[in-house]
Amino acid sequence: MLRCTRCGRTYPETFRMGCDCGGTLLVERDYYDFSGSLLPYLDIRRYLSFLPIGGNYLPPAIPAITPTASVQIGSVFALFKLDYLQPSGSFKDRGTWVTVAKLMEEGISEVVLDSSGNAALSMALYSPPAGIKAHVFVSYDTLPEKLSLLQRLGAIVHFVEGDRMAVHERAKEFAEREGLTYVSHWLNPYFIEGTKTAAFEVYEQVGVLDYVLVPTGSGTLFLGLWKGFKELEMMDEIAELPVFVAVQAAGYESLCNRSPVKNSLADGIAIPRPPRLGEMKRALKETNGLCVSVDETETRRALGWLKGAGFLVEPTSAVVLAAMWKLVETGEIAEGSRVLLPLTGSGLKLTEGI
Amino acid sequence: MLRCTRCGRTYPETFRMGCDCGGTLLVERDYYDFSGSLLPYLDIRRYLSFLPIGGNYLPPAIPAITPTASVQIGSVFALFKLDYLQPSGSFKDRGTWVTVAKLMEEGISEVVLDSSGNAALSMALYSPPAGIKAHVFVSYDTLPEKLSLLQRLGAIVHFVEGDRMAVHERAKEFAEREGLTYVSHWLNPYFIEGTKTAAFEVYEQVGVLDYVLVPTGSGTLFLGLWKGFKELEMMDEIAELPVFVAVQAAGYESLCNRSPVKNSLADGIAIPRPPRLGEMKRALKETNGLCVSVDETETRRALGWLKGAGFLVEPTSAVVLAAMWKLVETGEIAEGSRVLLPLTGSGLKLTEGI
Structure with missing residues (x-):
């Protein structure tokens, strides 16, 4: 069923985009056994048991299970999820x-x-x-x-x-x-049901995390990862959620304080008033999380670092690394922490001849 | 060790690009147990036991296990391997x-x-x-x-x-x-050692195949897939190799007869005299395979079909579908066959701001 995140009212699983009270909806189902429900696929279909679709028609451009690469940066372990390696070039x-x-x-x-x-x-x-x-x-x-x-x-x-x-x-x-x-x-x-699979993959790939840093505009990846980890907790796979950090573009903040100067590089998260704001605030509170705002200079520097490491991503993807650097510097992220950094959009875009 | 594909002479595993006799080299190692040697990764590291590297340094932009999508086309099952979903946009x-x-x-x-x-x-x-x-x-x-x-x-x-x-x-x-x-x-x-992992993935994903159609210029994917399936045969996972079909660009054929008109779309396989030609000829003979040449019009038509199916690839990738259509039409590929079509290069290329 669908449940309103504000008043709790439920609806059948149709294409309803909001509750009559004006609240936003999430799919709600009970899951009990994670590893026992995995299907023998090496792509997103591995998690079909956790998706509200029957599987009679599945689009042929099947999303991949994207690699999660561990790179030690200073005293922390950055876990880059290469989620830009998808058919249209983004998560x-x-x-x-x-x-x-x-x-x-x-x-x-x-x-x-x-x-x-x-x-x-x-x-x-x-x-x-x-x-x-x-x-x-x-x-x-x-x-x-x-x-x-x-x-x-x-x-x-x-x-x-x-x-x-x-x-x-x-x-x-x-x-x-x-x-x-x-x-x-x-x-x-249903979109969030799709993005939650990234959490399942990360859990299978690298186990338990300390921090999850997400480029956050409308919150489709932020809430997808949050919902995925919540479901893993429901299935007793993890004891508690990682700390969620919403990373936003300067000038477009909805969770952090609004900056006067705009970050025009991070076009994917330039969303000043996202409708799922209340849900994101609750997820931050629930995980003792926080919000970090990133400006253009910081974005550019992080993008350059990523390119040098072999990650060819678009600027919006780079904000999470910039945020991690800041949080390590201020001591907010402790030494030895395991930090998830999803890389969301490809740096390859568009050519002739397609 | 490295073994010459022409005279059989062996060398230690260094960066030697050819035998003293002028022949080309392949890595030769014995493998016995496929499933027992798989590592618990959901990316190319899953096959590290079959690679001639120690694993002390592995580049961070880890290649993905790419999805293999089954699409029924007429009376055959086309198995599209989305191998363009890799960090630099190609296999x-x-x-x-x-x-x-x-x-x-x-x-x-x-x-x-x-x-x-x-x-x-x-x-x-x-x-x-x-x-x-x-x-x-x-x-x-x-x-x-x-x-x-x-x-x-x-x-x-x-x-x-x-x-x-x-x-x-x-x-x-x-x-x-x-x-x-x-x-x-x-x-x-060592390059071919990398490309052979595509065969391992396909075997895990969809099991036994009837045909493997490969865009073939220098033969790095053709021979990689061939070597991967050979190793699966050595490990008693498969009883015989699938039939290999080398798909070439018109005007640049090295295995088929040379066409007078050039296919200028398939830039990735415009290689008239590849050094591993002898190896490819042997692989075709061993699997009762054949060569198919594809012209520009056929490439363009196949590219359009792929885009319509949600596969955003570069023209070189499309030649395998064009070849499959031809072989189905002539009856060379029988009804009900399972045909692997690796899609090799991304249609997304290059943007500003990276």
């Missing part, structure tokens, strides 16, 4: 894959979403083989490489004048007016 | 990862290689974290997106006037003149 494919499978089960063939780029790219890649028509709403500020790829993939692109929040509003209005299903990853509970 | 990372680990063990810190693009990109990504200086020789015809990325990654790029064979010759001469280690993937036996 978003986890959420899209589950969403498209569920849309097929529900017989829905036309949808509306809004995105700063990567979520739209992901849906544009996964919807055609499923016969789904996708209207994607983006801002004129979207990176040209992402826009060009979006158009090559045949998405129906709607441009919006205004910031990321305006794009969100226009998409919602359009869906309502046209009577189409709105599947914004900001609200879509 | 080449498997070979580079093993090569760089081995270079570190040997204490080698400056190397020379030649490439049509992807192998160079891969080495440019993996060499800096290992402190290895890489001279990459490329043709002026290399795709601009690949060149630009190569330069952003800080590779020392040497441009050569002439075709892919001329690039190879200039690189060899330079290495000899400067006393540097030449690690061309065309000759490097």
Whole structure:
């Protein structure tokens, strides 16, 4: 079932994007046995028992189990999860894959979403083989490489004048007016079911963690990882959750204090008012977590370090490393800690001839 | 040890690129137990027991176990291996990862290689974290997106006037003149050790196959898959090898008859005289295999189909699907066959800001 994160009301598992009270929804199911429920796949299908889809239709561009690389940086162990190695070049494919499978089960063939780029790219890649028509709403500020790829993939692109929040509003209005299903990853509970699989992988790959640092705009990865670890706790695999750190772009903070200067590099998390803010605050509180804001100079420095280590990622991915450096310097992250740093988007984008 | 594929002479496992008789070398080791030797990783390290490296230094950008997606096309089961989901955007990372680990063990810190693009990109990504200086020789015809990325990654790029064979010759001469280690993937036996892991994954993922179709220029993937399946046969996991089909680009055939018209889309396999030709001929003969040549129109059609299915690959990757269509049409591939189609290179390439 779906449960409202604000009032607790439940609904059946359909494409409902919010509770009547205005709260956001999450899928709620009981799980008991982690290792006994793993399926013999070496890709995301390994975790099908924990996903709210039947498995009759699964999109062919199957998300990978991405490597988690341990690199000692100073006195801490950085665990980089290479989640940019997915079919459309970002972790978003986890959420899209589950969403498209569920849309097929529900017989829905036309949808509306809004995105700063990567979520739209992901849906544009996964919807055609499923016969789904996708209207994607983006801002004129979207990176040209992402826009060009979006158009090559045949998405129906709607441009919006205004910031990321305006794009969100226009998409919602359009869906309502046209009577189409709105599947914004900001609200879509099935999207978070997909991103939670990253937590399962990390747990199988490296075991227990001390800290999880996540690039946090709308919170789809933050809450996915949080939900994945919560389910591992429910299944008695872990005794307590790791400390969650929301890493935000300067000037677009929703959890940290708002900075006066904007970080324009981290386009994937430039989301000043995410609808799942309350859930993120609770997750931070529950894990004694905190929020860190990262500026452009820090982002650039971290991006350079990552490139030198062999991780070819987009700037948004780099903020977690910048945040880790800060937290180690202030002593917030103790020596010997095991710190998860998901790398979310590829640095390879777009070429001719596809 | 290394063994010459022509005269059988053996050498210790150093960076030797050929036998004194002029033959090419392969690593030869005995393996007995496949499943008992798998390590508890969900990435390429799962197969470390089958690799000629000690594991003291492993490059951080660890290659993934890539998904293998089954799609029924007409009457056959196409098994697409998404091997473009690797850190530098191509399957080449498997070979580079093993090569760089081995270079570190040997204490080698400056190397020379030649490439049509992807192998160079891969080495440019993996060499800096290992402190290895890489001279990459490329043709002026290399795709601009690949060149630009190569330069952003800080590779020392040497441009050569002439075709892919001329690039190879200039690189060899330079290495000899400067006393540097030449690690061309065309000759490097450690590279093939890396690519063979794709066969292990496929075997774990989908079991026994009828056909393996491989984009074939220098043969690093063709021979890697062949060697992987040979080792599975040696370990009594499979009773016989699948039928190998070398898929080549029209105008650049080395195994099929040379076409008069060139396929200029498949830049990754435009290699008219690969040094491991004899080995490939033997593998085809041993498996009752064959060669198929694919032209530009066929490549483009297959590329479009793949994009529509959610596989965002570069044109060289598409030739295997075009070849499968032909072989199904002529009845060469029987109904109900299970056909492996490795997708080798990403369609995402190069962006700003990395």
